[in-house]
Amino acid sequence: MTFAVSKHSPERLDTDRTPKVDFRKRDQQRRLQLRTRKDKRREGPTEPIVLSSEEEEEEDDDDDDDVEEGAANMSQSIAEGAANMSQSKSSGTAELPGLSSDGEHVPVKGAGPACLQLDFSSLHIGLTEVKANGKMMVTEKGLVIPVKVSAEEDGDVTIVASQLRGYGVWDGGMASGGALLGQWEGPSPSVLFLWVTDAQANLLQRELSAMMTLTTPSTTTLPCCCLLLVMKEQLKELQTALLASMLDLEEYRKGRSSSSSCCSSPVNWADGLMLVHSCPPPLDQHLLSLLGHADISGSGYGSGSGSGLAKKSLRNTRSSLDxxxxxxxxxxxxxxxxxxxxxxxxxxxxxxxxxxxxxxxxxxxxxxxxxxxxxxxxxxxxxxxxxxxxxxxxxxxxxxxxxxxxxxxxxxxxxxxxxxxxxxxxxxxxxxxxxxxxxxxxxxxxxxxxxxxxxxxxxxxxxxxxxxxxxxxxxxxxxxxxxxxxxxxxxxxxxxxxxxxxxxxxxxxxxxxxxxxxxxxxxxxxxxxxxxxxxxxxxxxxxxxxxxxxxxxxxxxxxxxxxxxxxxxxxxxxxxxxxxxxxxxxxxxxxxxxxxxxxxxxxxxxxxxxxxxxxxxxxxxxxxxxxxxxxxxxx
The missing domain is CATH 3.30.310.130 (Ubiquitin-related)
Structure with missing residues (x-):
């Protein structure tokens, strides 16, 4: 696996690779629309308002709008960073802005956000699988995952840093009995587990739906808070350490601090299975089957109400003691x-x-x-x-x-x-x-x-x-x-x-x-x-x-x-x-x-x-x- 710790690669923004529908061109329009909607929400009386059930749903939609605006701002930030990097390259600068030669973060005036680039093979969100279309990028603002949904259509899946509730780096050998790596040849790669907020899950579902509707209109996607990224190889210790360092920045800590779960990052295998098991049907059984743990009789991973792996195992132990x-x-x-x-x-x-x-x-x-x-x-x-x-x-x-x-x-x-x-x-x-x-x-x-x-x-x-x-x-x-x-x-x-x-x-x-x-x-x-x-x-x-x-x-x-x-x-x-x-x-x-x-x-x-x-x-x-x-x- 090749990896780079650099500014956002300008090749990712090359117009020669622009898909038929350029999702980045919508970002500016979407930001303007979102700001207009938020300004309208700020107008009105200052006295308390009692919301009806319909208005509560609209309030939930507002949270999704905030995430959309964060994703759009993140895209703009990365684009600006790429432009800065391009200028740095043209001027003959050898060292990457924001990072020293040994990979340590150093402050550089005027430099865009540094990022970690990692090769991956596929992304699984709920029932949907999409292939990689380049390297994923981890920046201080969030994650950018380039995907290809068909031969003609590609785009970026973005995750705002503050909407990432947890992550885990797992050895693919743990999932060797599942469909995730069923056809994999050679040493098992790493699997990056991402746990996002409901608002982020809804945004990801809309992004994927927009891309897929153009090629397969009948395809439906379901929002899911648990994502699986199959890397191309086993992550090396340096890569894992750099990833942990990036995901421990302030914006990412906001997402973990807002989480009420006892699962701490990095999320281990057992806690990750518990989170997957808590997903609503049919997402839970699909993801568990990918990981090789669906419908295993008596193993503590069975289907049913999502009480979780640890709770069910404990319940089995207690019933045995009784x-x-x-x-x-x-x-x-x-x-x-x-x-x-x-x-x-x-x-x-x-x-x-x-x-x-x-x-x-x-x-x-x-x-x-x-x-x-x-x-x-x-x-x-x-x-x-x-x-x-x-x-x-x-x-x-x-x-x-x-x-x-x-x-x-x-x-x-x-x-x-x-x-x-x-x-x-x-x-x-x-x-x-x-x-x-x-x-x-x-x-x-x-x-x-x-x-x-x-x-x-x-x-x-x-x-x-x-x-x-x-x-x-x-x-x-x-x-x-x-x-x-x-x-x-x-x-x-x-x-x-x-x-x-x-x-x-x-x-x-x-x-x-x-x-x-x-x-x-x-x-x-x-x-x-x-x-x-x-x-x-x-x-x-x-x-x-x-x-x-x-x-x-x-x-x-x-x-x-x-x-x-x-x-x-x-x-x-x-x-x-x-x-x-x-x-x-x-x-x-x-x-x-x-x-x-x-x-x-x-x-x-x-x-x-x-x-x-x-x-x-x-x-x-x-x-x-x-x-x-x-x-x-x-x-």
Whole structure:
């Protein structure tokens, strides 16, 4: 994707590209009409007026007129900026007015508004899809989105800054199961989510209707407050940062401050789905189908009244808690591992309800089962070779600075981040481990990161002899990947330090996650070993593994746990990247996983209750064994 941070491009105003109906020529006339209408509204008596229902509707129309006038003024402002830029170019000025060479905003006297240009592919407004006709432009006054509705007709869709209530930049992989990117080839692009006011939605509907009536008179468009912009590629970190900077200007903050919603910008995936779900029919189901979340039975995204994803998920959890079976249980079910072991995880009745079909697994279930796998589902050798981080580890590592943290320029961000989690490994040297498991939750989506051989500094080749092991019945007839311990037929394998990403939704870009982990390892090495070692993308490569993919909207956490279990029991031994693990395990194992974990927790609950009633505190290993063949260890 090419991008530019510049003044409004004069090419966008080139008369050679003017459509048959020039919408910009109407702007001046429309402004004059609007001012005349507003002047008329100002005339009249000063005493209070009681409005009838019809007059109230006219008052709502006045709000739309204000937005129209704002859009028209914005177009004029951008046109003036383009003219200034054109003059700057003709005079031979190399640097762009309003922006320095490194992209920082700087005040320039007489310069028009600076803007960020981004390539996009298509725009979805309600039931309508239109293709891109150039780069979208984000200015201090608003957004200009050039679209083509037919071979003969094009125009600009404008969004006034103060009418933008929120925005979000999503990874297109989140919508991989929907129609939005159903025909997309290659890595998933970013999706820009825009949430606008009702008045702005009405204006957009009128603009699109005016363009479409000329080519397809029978086409009808419905106003919609939720817009989806499919970008041409995944936005880079710099682009995302510049976009966030532009959308945090004063005019945009006005739109967010006027919003009564609890959703803050940038809007994450879960909150965005909640907003889409609140759209009136049939817009809600259409947009949800684009995102791959329409009419999913029991998933918390179903159709019906727009109570929202979060509310419906909470309602499902509460109804599960009200079931007769759970009502009989105490609120606190287990501590694992049980006292007197340190670092115990408490699992409650509410956590157990997350294991119902269609519910998202929470951090407690993720942390509990990962700890169980490491302590009891594999042999002692593999346990000693591995370390599992809590789900809070990456959350702490990646969060922004808060008040009170050292913000001195001399303190690099990597040291500030490491400071938050430095005590988490005070009793373990992670560089003596072969594998570090890091569960990550981003935008309400779980995936697994495995750091392999962090103490190894060079690529090595070593002899390999496949151990004789007992396979579970579920895997005996399953063709195992050639890069794994049980599937490898090589006598010599490649061993290298690397970061493996296992994602059940084919998320296209995890480089920021891997970068933060490399920075953490670099500081941890200095603290632990007392020497400097630089971890880079070259000597600590990252790679997205080809792994089994989820077929619904709620099982990302379940797949994370199955990836970890399969890696511990049948690990990768040949690290030729990317690792092809498509046939690592049958999907049936994942479908049984919720029931398996639920059964395990209840079994532990009964055992701990019996033990406590006898006043005993023996090791869990004395009374708890894997619950089915899927947990048998490989020797």
């Amino acid at each position: 079931s007769p079976d759970l009502q009989k249980l105490p609120n606190r079910l287990i501590q694992y591992p049980p006292p007197p072991s340190k670092g115990s995880i408490t699992v409650t009745k509410e956590d157990l309800a997350c294991l119902d079909a269609g519910e998202f697994l929470n951090d407690v279930i993720i942390d509990f089962y990962l700890k169980f796998l490491l302590l009891e589902a594999v042999d002692q050798i593999k346990t000693e070779r591995s370390h599992v981080f809590s789900s809070f580890f990456y959350r702490q590592l990646s969060r922004r600075r808060v008040a009170g943290e050292d913000s001195a320029p001399s303190v690099p961000n990597c040291h500030t981040r490491h400071q938050r989690v430095k005590t988490w490994t005070r009793h373990v040297d992670i560089f003596t481990k072969d594998f570090l498991f890091v569960p990550v939750n981003q935008e309400a989506h779980w995936f697994l990161v495995v750091v392999c051989f962090p103490g190894l500094e060079d690529v090595q080749f070593e002899e390999f002899h496949r151990p004789a092991g007992k396979l579970s019945s579920a895997l005996k007839s399953h063709q195992l990947p050639e890069c794994t311990q049980q599937g490898c037929g090589l006598t010599t394998v490649l061993k290298r330090p690397c970061i493996l990403v296992m994602d059940s939704l084919k998320m296209s870009n995890h480089e920021n996650v891997c970068r933060l982990i490399r920075e953490y390892l670099q500081v941890e090495w200095k603290v632990r070993r007392g020497t400097n070692r630089i971890f880079t993308a070259d000597n600590m490569r990252s790679s997205s593994c080809r792994v089994p993919q989820q077929d619904n909207s709620s099982d990302c956490g379940v797949y994370l746990l199955q990836y970890a279990q399969s890696f511990l029991q049948n690990p990768v031994v040949n690290f030729e990247l990317p690792c092809r693990l498509d046939l690592w395990f049958p999907r049936q194992l994942v479908r049984q996983k919720r029931k398996e974990i639920r059964h395990l927790i209840l079994k532990l609950h009964n055992s701990q209750r019996s033990t406590w009633s006898l006043g005993l505190t023996g090791s869990c290993l004395d009374w708890c064994r894997p619950v089915d063949e899927g947990l048998e260890s490989f020797h």
